[in-house]
Amino acid sequence: MQRWHNPHAVSFATARARFRDGSDTPRELLERCIATIEAREPVVKAWVTLDLAAARAAADASGARWRAGTPLSPVDGCPVGVKDIIATAGLPTQMNSPAFSGWQTHYDAAPVHALRSGGAVIVGKTVTTEFAVGYSGPTTNAFDPERTPGGSSSGSAAAVGCGMVPVALGTQTQGSTIRPASFNGAVGFKPTLGALPLGGVHPLSQTLDHLGIIGATLDDVWCTASQTSLGLGSPGHRFLSGAGATAPAPVKPRRMIHLHTRGWNEIDAPTAAAFASFTAALAERGVKVISRDNDRRVAQLEAKLNAWVDSGLDILACEMRWPYEEYVARHGEVIGERIRNFIARARTITPERYEALLAERAVMRAEVRSVAAGTDGFITLPCSSIAPRGFTFTGSRTFLAYWSGLGFPTFSLPLLAVDAMPLGVQWMGVDHQDGALAATANWCMRELT
Numbered sequence: 001m002q003r004w005h006n007p008h009a010v011s012f013a014t015a016r017a018r019f020r021d022g023s024d025t026p027r028e029l030l031e032r033c034i035a036t037i038e039a040r041e042p043v044v045k046a047w048v049t050l051d052l053a054a055a056r057a058a059a060d061a062s063g064a065r066w067r068a069g070t071p072l073s074p075v076d077g078c079p080v081g082v083k084d085i086i087a088t089a090g091l092p093t094q095m096n097s098p099a100f101s102g103w104q105t106h107y108d109a110a111p112v113h114a115l116r117s118g119g120a121v122i123v124g125k126t127v128t129t130e131f132a133v134g135y136s137g138p139t140t141n142a143f144d145p146e147r148t149p150g151g152s153s154s155g156s157a158a159a160v161g162c163g164m165v166p167v168a169l170g171t172q173t174q175g176s177t178i179r180p181a182s183f184n185g186a187v188g189f190k191p192t193l194g195a196l197p198l199g200g201v202h203p204l205s206q207t208l209d210h211l212g213i214i215g216a217t218l219d220d221v222w223c224t225a226s227q228t229s230l231g232l233g234s235p236g237h238r239f240l241s242g243a244g245a246t247a248p249a250p251v252k253p254r255r256m257i258h259l260h261t262r263g264w265n266e267i268d269a270p271t272a273a274a275f276a277s278f279t280a281a282l283a284e285r286g287v288k289v290i291s292r293d294n295d296r297r298v299a300q301l302e303a304k305l306n307a308w309v310d311s312g313l314d315i316l317a318c319e320m321r322w323p324y325e326e327y328v329a330r331h332g333e334v335i336g337e338r339i340r341n342f343i344a345r346a347r348t349i350t351p352e353r354y355e356a357l358l359a360e361r362a363v364m365r366a367e368v369r370s371v372a373a374g375t376d377g378f379i380t381l382p383c384s385s386i387a388p389r390g391f392t393f394t395g396s397r398t399f400l401a402y403w404s405g406l407g408f409p410t411f412s413l414p415l416l417a418v419d420a421m422p423l424g425v426q427w428m429g430v431d432h433q434d435g436a437l438a439a440t441a442n443w444c445m446r447e448l449t
Contacts, residue, residue, distance in 0.1 A: 109200025126155030177212025193407030242435015
């Protein structure tokens with residue numbers, strides 16, 4: 001099994017331990033990140049805007065708290081990138097759209113507020129595809145400038161992969177956190193729907209949008225997600241299960257379900273071989289891997305998932321009508337073709353059809369919970385290959401649409417390599433079991449890296 005190792009990764013968990021003993025400071029960590037930005041940004045193009053003066057001031061304030069032994073939270077002093085669909089006070093939020101050039105909210109979105117209140121250092125805004133669904137931005141892959149970084153959280157993933165920041169905020173409606181995390185050799189986390197707040201995040205779909213976290217390590221991702229949840233809460237939703245300063249202690253999984261789904265029709269031989277080596281490594285360590293080949297219920301579940309999954313596009317189209325119908329009316333072809341097509345599709349879907357789609361999803365969630373009972377979760381690929389060459393195609397969403405549509409938690413774990421490029425493993429659970437999923441993911445990362 002070719003295992004991935006990122007020589008550029010910057011772990012905040014490691015730096016935080018050094019803040020405590022005085023061998024490092026938030027300002028020194030930030031300056032190392034800024035040096036990497038200055039060296040790599042001309043090629044990678046991960047950032048839309050930077051606010052280094054404010055970041056330095058925040059890092060100095062954090063340093064004073066650490067010296068006094070009074071950090072505000074486990075993310076105090078952590079440099080963070082913010083996807084440019086997430087409102088950030090003092091910086092424009094432009095959605096990679098000419099219609100929003102220079103637009104500012106003058107307030108922090110809920111996740112930014114939660115992190116800033118905990119002492120996190122906001123470095124700047126990272127590149128997104130248009131409204132997180134349309135045209136790509138200029139960002140290149142962290143490990144090959146001729147390849148896509150993935151989308152839509154392009155800049156966030158590339159910035160973490162390059163070591164520009166330990167952590168960056170993304171979003172996911174279909175595949176926008178997990179896929180770019182895989183392509184850039186980072187840990188990606190999409191929690192249970194609603195576990196992390198979305199106030200002030202530009203919407204796509206009320207029942208599909210998730211805040212996502214991309215980080216250098218599982219601990220970095222988990223403490224950031226935990227502060228985002230516990231530091232503010234998510235109205236109408238439960239807090240992140242298992243939230244804490246570090247990832248839950250490793251727990252060895254007993255049984256994992258390998259889901260193939262339709263994505264398996266897209267993969268090439270090297271990708272298939274890499275994943276086969278991963279499942280073999282699990283089996284060697286005493287983890288039973290079941291699949292459609294040896295379990296009738298899994299085969300039946302896959303068939304049902306495959307028949308259901310495309311309905312998510314109709315839900316997305318319906319829920320995009322506001323505000324995108326207004327944007328199209330107001331700005332015309334300034335708004336990208338893919339978005340205009342979604343709005344046209346939305347107009348063909350009746351209220352009865354939309355209600356039926358929601359009911360079908362509820363049934364599918366119950367089916368997945370039933371099959372998952374007695375197991376520790378599901379595994380599959382996060383994408384059909386390593387990052388494709390070129391920039392017009394940000395990678396297939398097929399593997400990702402299932403768990404995004406269900407609103408269930410998933411990680412991308414940077415464990416595999418193909419042709420010297422990173423390839424993640426998608427590690428998936430059921431709703432409100434995020435902490436248990438993180439515990440088994442932690443075991444997997446420690447055993448296989």
